[in-house]
Amino acid sequence: MTIVVTGATGSLGRLIIDHLLSRGTQPQQIVGVGRNTAKLAELDALGVSTAVVDYADRASLDAAFAGADTLMLVSGSEVGRRVEQHSNAIDAAKAAGISRIVYTSAPQADTTALILAPEHKATEELLQASGIPFTLLRNGWYTENYESTIAQARATGVYLASSGDGRIASASRTDYAETAAIVLTSDGHEGAVYELSGDVAWDGDEMASALSHVVGRDVVFSSVSPEEHVAALTGAGLDEQTAGFLVALDGNTRDGLLATMTGDMKRLLGRPTTPLREGLAAIA
Template identity: 65%
Template sequence: MTIVVTGATGHLGRLVVESLLERGVPAADIRALGRRAERLAPLAERGVETAVIDFERPETLDEAFRGADALLLVSGSEVGNRIPQHRNAIDAAVRAGVGRIVYTSAPKASDTALILAPEHAETERLLAASGLPTTILRNNWYTENYVGTLDQAAATGEIVGSAGEGRVASAPRADYAEATAVVLTTPGHEGAVYELSGDVAWTFDELAAVASELLGRDVVYRPVSPEEHAAALTAAGLDEGTVGFVVALDGNIRDGLLGEASPTLAELIGRPTTSLSEGLAKAREASAA
């Protein structure tokens, strides 16, 4: 069985490869794909087959996908360019006769106002039209996304945002990667759409409490209006596009769009999902290494 993983040098894809190896998949049965050969080299040294690809160069995809029993299409990181990139990947998968595609999507992608959802929703439509068997993994937010927030809190004693009393049902990337490896290596997932999240949806007051514990200092959450949030981010030097994205995302959280906890991730990995405190502690340790 050949399992092909795109984005294998990125945060999630790399962890999926590690999870596959931990589950006993022979290294020779894994084909790890990425844009930079030097970042693929450590996997090649472990016996994993590797290939350099670029979603914007379809000619690099055909051979890389050939013979794949399962293809993990990790969503591209270039917001705004995902649809043409994903279209190229799906078309190449059809040409290569891939057995099935597993795609990392966004929560309730086809029925949500989440700012990140439209490109994922269109990709899901492209997958449905491809005729290939598919599995959709709708990953909630990654706990690691708040490491920067902790760094700011260490300096200021505050977490400032416009998410109000909204909740986030996050989990670490390693939990999502483990579930992805399960889906890639076990039967019965064709046609499934899995809403994946952490077991607990936490508030920003709870995030501040975790920050206090991890940092060894008092941290409070200071809720502000969207306008105040935008002004503060602009004053901190963020560009207009980033400011708009961050404020819109906090609005999505305030509206409850990342706050629905589902048991599906825990069911797939066979254990409770990693807590916010443990996930952030591990993420901070990794970022400092």
């Protein structure tokens, strides 16, 4: 069996490969593809086959997928271009005779109002139309998304957000990567849709408490309005579009769209997910 992992030079894709190797998959059974040649060279040194691939370059996809059995389709990072890019990858997989696709989607992608979901919903529809057996890993929120928050809390003693009393069931990226590796290397997942999240949904005060332990100073949660949040972000140097996007995500949090806990990831892992404080400490 040969597994192609897209986005292998990104954080999630590389971790998936690490977990595949730790679970006993032989390096020569893995093809890591991406655009960063320096990071691909690191995989080469482990014995993993690699290829330089651009989602927009169909020929590069065709060459990389040739002879593979399974595609780990890690969703692209270019918001607004994902549907086209994923379509190219799915078409190349079909042409190569790949018999299984595992895709990293978004929570409740087919029904949610989450701002990030539409491109994932469209990709799920492409997978359904492809005729290739697939598994959906609807990844929830990553604790690593708060890397800059740690620095802010260390400097100011404040965790500022417009999420109100909303909760987030985040988990560490390695949890999601290990789950993907388990699905890739075990049977019984065809057609499955896994809603993946952390075991605990935390609120702003609980995040502030976790940050206090990690940065070694008291951190308080400053709950602001969306308008105040935009002003704070643009005042810190963010452009209005990025600030608006981040504030919209906090709005999704207020609406409870990132708080769902199904226990799917804990069951697949056979262990609890990484607690918030531990995950933040690993980042710090």
